[in-house]
Amino acid sequence: MSYYLRKLGFYLIALWAALTLNFIIPRLMPGNPVDILLAKLQQRGGVVDASTRQAYELLLGGDNSQPVLVQYAQYLLNVGRGDLGVSVSYFPAPVSEVIGSSLPWTIMLVGISTVLATIIGVTLGAIVGWKPGTWLDSLVPATTLLAAVPYFWLALILVYVFATTLKLFPSQGGYDVILDPGWNLEFISSAITYGFLPALTIVVASLGGWLLGMRNMMVSTLSEDYIVTAQAKGLRSGRILRTYAARNAVLPSVAGFAISLGFVVSGSIVTEQVFSYPGIGSKLLTAVTNNDYALMQGLFLYITLAVLGANFVVDLFYGIIDPRTRARS
Amino acid sequence: MSLNSPFARRVGTAVAAVAVSALALTGCVSQSSSSGGSSASTLVAYTGQAGDYQLNFNPYSPTKIGGVGTIFESLFFVTQVNSDPYKPLLATEYTWNDDGTQLDVTLRDDVIWSDGEAFTADDVVFTFQMLLDTPAINGIGFDGAVTKTDDTHVTFTFDHAAFVDGPTLLGRAPIVPEHLWKDIDPAADVIKEPVGTGPYTLSNFKPQAFTITANEDYWEGAPEVENIRFLSLSGNTAGADALAAGTIDWQTGPVPDLENVSTTYPGYEAITIPMNQMALLTCSNAALGCTGPQTDPAVRKAIYYAIDRDQLNSLAFQNTASEMSPTFALTENQSELISSSIEEPVAPSSPDPATSASLLESAGYAKGADGIYAKDGVALNLTVEVVTGWTDYITAIDTMAQQLKAAGIGLTASQSSWNEWTEKKSKGTYQLAIDSLGQGPANDPYYLYNNNFSTINTAKVGETAPVNMSRFSDPTVDAALEVLKATNPSDTETRQAQFDIIQQKIVDVMPYIPIMTGGTTSEYHADKFTGWPSEDNLYAFPAIWQAPDNAEIFKALKPAGK
Numbered sequence: 001m002s003y004y005l006r007k008l009g010f011y012l013i014a015l016w017a018a019l020t021l022n023f024i025i026p027r028l029m030p031g032n033p034v035d036i037l038l039a040k041l042q043q044r045g046g047v048v049d050a051s052t053r054q055a056y057e058l059l060l061g062g063d064n065s066q067p068v069l070v071q072y073a074q075y076l077l078n079v080g081r082g083d084l085g086v087s088v089s090y091f092p093a094p095v096s097e098v099i100g101s102s103l104p105w106t107i108m109l110v111g112i113s114t115v116l117a118t119i120i121g122v123t124l125g126a127i128v129g130w131k132p133g134t135w136l137d138s139l140v141p142a143t144t145l146l147a148a149v150p151y152f153w154l155a156l157i158l159v160y161v162f163a164t165t166l167k168l169f170p171s172q173g174g175y176d177v178i179l180d181p182g183w184n185l186e187f188i189s190s191a192i193t194y195g196f197l198p199a200l201t202i203v204v205a206s207l208g209g210w211l212l213g214m215r216n217m218m219v220s221t222l223s224e225d226y227i228v229t230a231q232a233k234g235l236r237s238g239r240i241l242r243t244y245a246a247r248n249a250v251l252p253s254v255a256g257f258a259i260s261l262g263f264v265v266s267g268s269i270v271t272e273q274v275f276s277y278p279g280i281g282s283k284l285l286t287a288v289t290n291n292d293y294a295l296m297q298g299l300f301l302y303i304t305l306a307v308l309g310a311n312f313v314v315d316l317f318y319g320i321i322d323p324r325t326r327a328r329s
Numbered sequence: 330m331s332l333n334s335p336f337a338r339r340v341g342t343a344v345a346a347v348a349v350s351a352l353a354l355t356g357c358v359s360q361s362s363s364s365g366g367s368s369a370s371t372l373v374a375y376t377g378q379a380g381d382y383q384l385n386f387n388p389y390s391p392t393k394i395g396g397v398g399t400i401f402e403s404l405f406f407v408t409q410v411n412s413d414p415y416k417p418l419l420a421t422e423y424t425w426n427d428d429g430t431q432l433d434v435t436l437r438d439d440v441i442w443s444d445g446e447a448f449t450a451d452d453v454v455f456t457f458q459m460l461l462d463t464p465a466i467n468g469i470g471f472d473g474a475v476t477k478t479d480d481t482h483v484t485f486t487f488d489h490a491a492f493v494d495g496p497t498l499l500g501r502a503p504i505v506p507e508h509l510w511k512d513i514d515p516a517a518d519v520i521k522e523p524v525g526t527g528p529y530t531l532s533n534f535k536p537q538a539f540t541i542t543a544n545e546d547y548w549e550g551a552p553e554v555e556n557i558r559f560l561s562l563s564g565n566t567a568g569a570d571a572l573a574a575g576t577i578d579w580q581t582g583p584v585p586d587l588e589n590v591s592t593t594y595p596g597y598e599a600i601t602i603p604m605n606q607m608a609l610l611t612c613s614n615a616a617l618g619c620t621g622p623q624t625d626p627a628v629r630k631a632i633y634y635a636i637d638r639d640q641l642n643s644l645a646f647q648n649t650a651s652e653m654s655p656t657f658a659l660t661e662n663q664s665e666l667i668s669s670s671i672e673e674p675v676a677p678s679s680p681d682p683a684t685s686a687s688l689l690e691s692a693g694y695a696k697g698a699d700g701i702y703a704k705d706g707v708a709l710n711l712t713v714e715v716v717t718g719w720t721d722y723i724t725a726i727d728t729m730a731q732q733l734k735a736a737g738i739g740l741t742a743s744q745s746s747w748n749e750w751t752e753k754k755s756k757g758t759y760q761l762a763i764d765s766l767g768q769g770p771a772n773d774p775y776y777l778y779n780n781n782f783s784t785i786n787t788a789k790v791g792e793t794a795p796v797n798m799s800r801f802s803d804p805t806v807d808a809a810l811e812v813l814k815a816t817n818p819s820d821t822e823t824r825q826a827q828f829d830i831i832q833q834k835i836v837d838v839m840p841y842i843p844i845m846t847g848g849t850t851s852e853y854h855a856d857k858f859t860g861w862p863s864e865d866n867l868y869a870f871p872a873i874w875q876a877p878d879n880a881e882i883f884k885a886l887k888p889a890g891k
Contacts, residue, residue: 050795051470059465
């Protein structure tokens with residue numbers, strides 16, 4: 001039991017540290033939201049004078065006159081209550097609402113493509129590792145090359161080929177704007193069409209890592225004695241592949257998968273930017289360029305919680321599936 | 330965050346299967362529906378919105394996404410691009426008293442709100458009283474009092490001469506319905522269902538697009554363009570792509586091959602309006618704490634004469650920029666206001682290194698071995714602040730650096746984030762910064778002068794200046810601005826005398842070094858709609874994001890072939 005308590009204690013401290021950094025970092029950034037808002041307004045032909053600035057300062061409450069410690073205490077208290085404040089760039093929408101509207105898009109897109117990349121990568125890796133030295137090995141450099149190519153470049157190439165030239169998929173957005181979002185077939189199929197290219201880029205770019213890891217684990221597992229035993233027993237090779245070799249070789253990939261699930265929430269800023277996808281990544285970019293502290297903190301909080309949560313679950317999970325990890329406790 | 334691996338896998342596989350099969354079915358849907366969105370009576374506009382729209386139709390909110398002019402109307406239509414009399418909207422007439430302390434406005438009496446209630450003087454009084462009661466939304470700086478005389482007359486009174494507040498008050502204050510707004514918090518409500526008097530009503534909102542539809546009960550009759558859909562795309566490139574594909578009808582911003590829009594993008598035309606007076610902002614006032622060589626007017630003027638503006642235009646601005654007056658009056662539509670005593674009413678288009686040299690030498694500079702002027706052992710090297718990614722400005726600085734080097738002045742660009750750049754400008758911790766100076770609510774250089782050259786709008790270095798980033802401060806200019814505030818705009822003679830004073834001073838001292846006037850280019854679908862503004866009939870500023878000007882254009886457009 002003390003194993004779990006120790007883990008829990010560690011995660012609470014990590015959470016506190018993350019929250020504190022979350023409080024400090026945005027305050028180290030130059031500029032303030034009112035200036036950004038006015039600059040934008042002026043660029044858009046708005047009339048900006050001293051009274052406009054005065055009004056916006058009042059409206060956005062750029063009140064930093066309180067001591068930092070008081071602000072910090074208030075921040076911790078508000079986070080505890082789930083009150084993340086009001087977003088400046090989407091004023092007066094509360095941060096939780098802004099995040100809530102974009103989170104599902106990111107979770108669906110990045111989540112599904114992470115799951116797909118893992119499944120395809122691990123399966124291919126198991127097959128490649130099962131027969132090392134054959135032509136299948138060429139899959140390893142091929143996929144790692146795709147992973148090494150700068151991501152945005154890969155995405156732009158795919159846009160050029162599939163969206164601009166072949167016109168198979170739309171190049172921009174999350175769904176056909178003529179439709180009303182809802183759980184109906186037309187909308188969902190439109191969302192899938194729009195999500196296909198971004199998902200494809202994520203899958204293609206991350207496949208190599210999964211494949212390589214699984215293949216190497218397979219190769220070392222295959223030299224284990226129990227595999228020889230299984231072969232000596234005369235088991236069918238398909239059975240050895242699935243229940244003896246792959247099952248043991250997949251353990252590190254499971255851990256890796258859980259951690260990458262944590263990062264699903266942070267989205268993929270570049271993907272969302274290239275495809276103007278309405279997810280968390282594009283919101284984070286907006287928040288940073290607009291000095292929207294509250295939104296930044298809210299997003300960082302969600303990301304931190306997701307990553308910590310995923311790690312915590314992996315730790316617990318690993319304690320169950322692999323007793324060696326808690327042997328010393 | 331539950332991690333249930335077998336379950337996640339099963340779901341993943343199922344979704345993948347759905348995805349693949351649905352793909353086969355929907356491969357062609359997107360194409361047919363995007364053309365369906367461009368039906369004859371729908372105008373598709375791209376305002377440059379990158380990312381999702383967050384619903385907000387509160388005309389007084391800084392983060393509103395639309396509705397000014399189209400849904401909510403002001404009393405008159407006032408534009409920056411021409412000096413025509415204000416176009417009556419909710420009001421029909423206005424008169425100032427002689428000393429500018431009282432403004433009487435006659436209202437239209439046949440207007441109804443889009444929910445059927447009648448529009449009255451009470452709504453106008455309510456709107457302006459709301460601004461007084463809620464300073465956080467009083468961005469127009471209304472500081473008078475408003476009273477209702479009868480159902481169609483209201484009177485504004487001020488304790489100071491308020492002539493110069495007229496354009497904002499009459500043209501930039503959208504009137505809101507008292508019966509709906511009296512119970513809400515005008516600073517924080519996003520007005521999900523906007524009710525206005527304007528030519529359009531909101532018919533559909535989605536984060537990636539919203540549509541406004543013609544108001545059948547509009548007092549002037551419903552506009553001919555039935556629907557206007559505003560899209561969000563991912564930026565200028567996406568806008569240009571959509572233009573090439575013919576999926577948008579109006580956008581503002583540069584596109585590839587800008588000089589040949591009508592051949593590269595069949596059916597489209599482009600119009601460029603020179604409005605942004607680009608300048609090198611200088612932290613000019615040593616008395617307020619500015620440091621560096623640019624605090625010397627001779628250095629600023631030497632830079633002014635060393636710029637080769639023709640070359641700059643072709644290298645950095647795709648030849649969309651145009652001439653600029655050092656007086657900061659627009660050469661196109663304010664040329665009659667440029668003082669006759671200014672020897673050079675327009676900035677020279679080719680460089681004049683001899684003048685630069687003599688200016689610097691008489692200020693005590695001497696050319697060093699490296700060809701750069703120096704004074705007291707300090708070389709004349711200046712840094713220009715620019716925002717990372719503003720490619721035209723960055724190219725402009727690189728070009729100017731080459732040109733100034735020939736004149737013995739060192740110039741380097743310092744790129745930083747937008748946040749950092751605005752911080753440096755407003756705190757005064759910069760030498761030079763490239764930016765454009767904004768226009769006021771009407772076609773009148775007073776607003777630009779008041780914002781950028783008055784003492785009340787600046788602050789010491791280290792403190793935030795509201796608008797006057799150059800820290801320029803001069804009692805004669807301040808006095809001239811005070812006289813302008815108290816002068817009826819129809820008294821052109823008195824006004825011109827003050828403009829002469831201001832212009833002479835700012836040309837002599839040059840706290841903002843004029844570069845060129847930047848053009849705002851818009852591309853519009855001329856084959857699909859007629860009635861767009863042209864250079865001969867510039868009834869509104871034809872930029873899609875410019876409200877309320879865009880509403881005037883929507884009203885004037887007609888589907889082609891009708």
